[in-house]
Amino acid sequence: NAGVTQTPKFQVLKTGQSMTLQCAQDMNHNSMYWYRQDPGMGLRLIYYSASEGTTDKGEVPNGYNVSRLNKREFSLRLESAAPSQTSVYFCASMAGLEETQYFGPGTRLLVL
């Protein structure tokens, strides 16, 4: 099992450009998550999907959209990137309530 995979590993964007971060899990988990991690700020939840067909906002959703494409895949889209979105983005999945989260390796995004 690959666990949680993320693509790309690293991306440089110019202000105003758009891109989609991809995430997939092969553990048949119901819930999936997108976090960003910035120095001194810790992990902050952007959006999550408790189950296929549902999505909910987290702590910092502004400037992002998500799509739960199917049970395996959960994508994060930046429509018009801003320098404030420079960060490391982690995707995670969880089997169900009171379970643990499994994290992907992260995508490092630099917005110039």
Added chain:
Amino acid sequence: SQKIEQNSEALNIQEGKTATLTCNYTNYSPAYLQWYRQDPGRGPVFLLLIRENEKEKRKERLKVTFDTTLKQSLFHITASQPADSATYLCALDVRSGYALNFGKGTSLLVTP
């Protein structure tokens, strides 16, 4: 507002000693609390989960306590090794059920 506080200063200890990390929280009534380990450039990895009705949980050299009166969890690594050097994150469930809020983490450095 809800807050999770972990020591922002790095903890430096000598190999073989016990490392104790603290997680304090306010304005939460978590059903459970989790601890994760994060190495540089990697995603967090789950270590232990403790529920509100459990006082203590152990796994090999790791021990977690959970005091819902003090609103505090302590994470202990006994007989610490240089390989234990990492950042340790605590996470609390959000009562909606599916999301976790993470602390900013404490960096642990174990020197030979």
